[in-house]
Amino acid sequence: AQSVSQHNHHVILSEAASLELGCNYSYGGTVNLFWYVQYPGQHLQLLLKYFSGDPLVKGIKGFEAEFIKSKFSFNLRKPSVQWSDTAEYFCAVNPGYSSASKIIFGSGTRLSIRP
Amino acid sequence: DTAVSQTPKYLVTQMGNDKSIKCEQNLGHDTMYWYKQDSKKFLKIMFSYNNKELIINETVPNRFSPKSPDKAHLNLHINSLELGDSAVYFCASSLDGTTDTQYFGPGTRLTVL
Numbered sequence: 122a123q124s125v126s127q128h129n130h131h132v133i134l135s136e137a138a139s140l141e142l143g144c145n146y147s148y149g150g151t152v153n154l155f156w157y158v159q160y161p162g163q164h165l166q167l168l169l170k171y172f173s174g175d176p177l178v179k180g181i182k183g184f185e186a187e188f189i190k191s192k193f194s195f196n197l198r199k200p201s202v203q204w205s206d207t208a209e210y211f212c213a214v215n216p217g218y219s220s221a222s223k224i225i226f227g228s229g230t231r232l233s234i235r236p
Numbered sequence: 237d238t239a240v241s242q243t244p245k246y247l248v249t250q251m252g253n254d255k256s257i258k259c260e261q262n263l264g265h266d267t268m269y270w271y272k273q274d275s276k277k278f279l280k281i282m283f284s285y286n287n288k289e290l291i292i293n294e295t296v297p298n299r300f301s302p303k304s305p306d307k308a309h310l311n312l313h314i315n316s317l318e319l320g321d322s323a324v325y326f327c328a329s330s331l332d333g334t335t336d337t338q339y340f341g342p343g344t345r346l347t348v349l
Contacts, residue, residue: 155337157340159277163342164240164326164340164341164342164343165279165326165328165340166340167337167338167339170337209277211279223281223284223292224281224338225281226278226279226280228276228277228278229277229278229279231277
C-alpha cells in the first residue's frame with residue numbers, strides 16, 4: 122500500500138536555526154508532492170508543491186523542498202526559522218492522475234521554535 | 237470572503253446522537269473531500285465527491301453518510317455517535333481532484349461525551 126513517512130515526530134529548534142524535515146513515500150510511479158502547514162488552531166494551508174520540472178521547489182515564507190526521485194524523498198527546508206514557524210507540518214503525496222486518486226498524508230511533524 | 241467554510245466550528249454531543257456538519261466552498265471547484273484528524277494529528281481521507289458524485293469512500297463506518305446537494309456543498313451526517321468519533325473533521329476542495337492543490341476549511345472539532 123502507498124504510504125508517506127515523516128520520521129521526525131517533534132522537532133525543537135531555536136530561532137535562526139536551519140530546518141530540514143524529512144518525507145519519504147512509497148510509490149514507484151509519477152507522483153505529485155505537497156507540504157502543508159497547520160498553525161495552532163488553524164486549518165491546513167499549502168506551503169509548496171511539486172508536479173514536474175525543477176526538483177527544487179520554493180514555497181511561501183522562505184520554505185523550499187527538494188524532490189529526489191531516486192530516494193523517494195521530498196524534504197522540506199528553511200535556512201533560518203522564526204518563532205512564527207511553530208506549527209504542524211504535513212507531507213502529502215498524490216499518486217495518480219484520475220479523479221479517484223487521493224492525497225495520502227504523512228503523520229505530521231510538530232515544529233516548536235524557542236524564541 | 238472565506239473559500240471553504242464549515243459549520244459548526246465546535247460540536248459537543250452525547251453518545252448515540254445524530255449530528256451533521258456542513259461544508260461550502262465558493263471557489264468553483266469540482267471536487268470536495270472530508271478528512272478526519274485524530275488526537276495524534278493523523279489526517280485521513282474519508283470521502284471525496286466530484287461534481288456531486290461519490291468518488292472515494294474509504295473504510296468508514298456506514299454511520300457516516302456524506303451528501304452533496306450541489307458541487308459547492310458537501311455535508312457529513314453521522315448517526316449513533318460513538319466516543320471514537322471525537323476528532324477534528326476537515327472539509328477540503330480542489331479544482332478537479334487529480335493533481336490540484338486542496339484547500340481546507342477551518343475544521344469542526346467534534347467531541348462525543
